[in-house]
Amino acid sequence: MEQLWAAPTALTVREVHEQLAGTRELAYTTVMTVLDRLAKKKLTERERDGKAWRYRAAAPREELAADLMRDALDRAGDRREALVRFVGQVSDEEAALLRESLSRLDSQEQTG
Amino acid sequence: MITPVLLAVLALVLTGPAPAVLARSTWPYQVPRAAVILWQAIALAAVLAALGAGIALSYSIAGEPGQPKFDPSSPRDLVAALILAMTASVVIRLLWAVGKVAVGTRARRQRHRDLVDVLATPDGLVPGLRVLAEETPLAYCLPALRGARVVVSVGALDRLDDSELKAVLAHEQAHLRARHDLVLEEFTALHHAFPRWVRSDVALEQARTLVELLADDDARRRNGPRPLARALVALAGSPAPEAALAAAKSATVLRVERLADPAPDERVLATLTYVSAVTLLVLPTITIAAPIVKAIVDAVS
Numbered sequence: 093m094e095q096l097w098a099a100p101t102a103l104t105v106r107e108v109h110e111q112l113a114g115t116r117e118l119a120y121t122t123v124m125t126v127l128d129r130l131a132k133k134k135l136t137e138r139e140r141d142g143k144a145w146r147y148r149a150a151a152p153r154e155e156l157a158a159d160l161m162r163d164a165l166d167r168a169g170d171r172r173e174a175l176v177r178f179v180g181q182v183s184d185e186e187a188a189l190l191r192e193s194l195s196r197l198d199s200q201e202q203t204g
Numbered sequence: 205m206i207t208p209v210l211l212a213v214l215a216l217v218l219t220g221p222a223p224a225v226l227a228r229s230t231w232p233y234q235v236p237r238a239a240v241i242l243w244q245a246i247a248l249a250a251v252l253a254a255l256g257a258g259i260a261l262s263y264s265i266a267g268e269p270g271q272p273k274f275d276p277s278s279p280r281d282l283v284a285a286l287i288l289a290m291t292a293s294v295v296i297r298l299l300w301a302v303g304k305v306a307v308g309t310r311a312r313r314q315r316h317r318d319l320v321d322v323l324a325t326p327d328g329l330v331p332g333l334r335v336l337a338e339e340t341p342l343a344y345c346l347p348a349l350r351g352a353r354v355v356v357s358v359g360a361l362d363r364l365d366d367s368e369l370k371a372v373l374a375h376e377q378a379h380l381r382a383r384h385d386l387v388l389e390e391f392t393a394l395h396h397a398f399p400r401w402v403r404s405d406v407a408l409e410q411a412r413t414l415v416e417l418l419a420d421d422d423a424r425r426r427n428g429p430r431p432l433a434r435a436l437v438a439l440a441g442s443p444a445p446e447a448a449l450a451a452a453k454s455a456t457v458l459r460v461e462r463l464a465d466p467a468p469d470e471r472v473l474a475t476l477t478y479v480s481a482v483t484l485l486v487l488p489t490i491t492i493a494a495p496i497v498k499a500i501v502d503a504v505s
Contacts, residue, residue, distance in 0.1 A: 133318045160319040164342055189457050190437045193464040197433050
């Protein structure tokens with residue numbers, strides 16, 4: 093995926109494989125499978141170039157990251173049960189209450 | 205004629221006043237596990253009672269006993285059939301909502317997981333942990349039968365020390381293990397099955413809070429209350445650019461207060477809660493089933 097983001101044009105499986113060969117040893121078929129899967133997930137787009145497919149990232153990295161964050165922080169969405177967040181944001185007032193509870197807990201720990 | 209009225213009253217009480225009262229009380233937070241069961245029992249009993257009321261009403265309107273044949277020329281039979289059809293439509297609506305929520309949730313989660321897998325780096329600390337290069341402090345989990353993920357942002361890691369991080373991960377893994385998302389899904393579906401003008405989100409909100417408490421309890425048992433409370437404060441108190449402020453007193457305050465002042469063992473309260481849950485479910489079931497059983501017994505003897 094990094095290779096596709098870095099590349100100015102669409103790459104064939106062979107080109108991606110060659111670029112990756114410098115850093116990691118991957119079988120040609122592995123690269124092909126991964127690219128194919130990414131295309132099915134609509135994270136890459138591909139077009140025919142003669143016999144081979146040329147792959148290109150469907151969106152810049154920043155855009156996907158923004159998508160992800162929007163999805164993760166979406167609190168009003170109907171389908172927010174998809175993600176269970178550890179904790180939401182609180183107001184200043186509540187933050188003060190929180191700190192108070194925490195200091196109580198800390199003092200208990202020291203006395204007990 | 206008394207059965208449908210009783211059932212209808214029961215259904216109304218269980219959809220309106222009962223959840224409102226329960227949501228205002230604080231004792232359920234002491235026994236979150238039992239309270240989740242009680243909420244589920246209330247929801248299920250309300251549905252059963254409503255359906256039972258429909259069926260019983262249509263029976264009591266339709267022709268005299270001993271004449272079970274449907275007569276389209278009789279207005280009584282027509283009304284009875286209409287009521288039955290309405291009852292059936294409620295069932296269909298419910299099933300539709302359950303299906304829709306299940307499909308929608310899974311689709312969104314799948315898409316999110318694909319994005320996480322492309323953008324975030326795996327971390328060996330815990331299976332399924334992914335670290336996201338974002339400054340916004342974030343920690344959440346993506347439940348799944350296989351390949352569940354716990355996602356933590358770099359911003360969150362910066363704000364947590366080791367023991368706090370461990371507490372957060374324990375909390376998220378408790379969610380994943382117990383499949384708390386399925387509980388929330390039920391209540392979401394129920395929420396959506398109601399027409400917009402009678403819909404209320406008390407049950408869903410309560411369920412959300414209670415599963416957080418359950419996961420907190422699990423994390424506390426593993427690492428003690430302090431790291432978890434500190435982690436909660438660290439992540440909730442840090443200003444995030446996108447953060448919209450919570451409107452009501454949020455569950456976060458409740459959670460930290462609960463960690464600071466641990467309640468004594470509430471076995472009696474938990475048992476009482478379980479008993480009321482079971483009673484709630486048995487009540488409408490017996491009311492519906494009794495006439496049928498009686499009819500069978502009469503027929504046999």
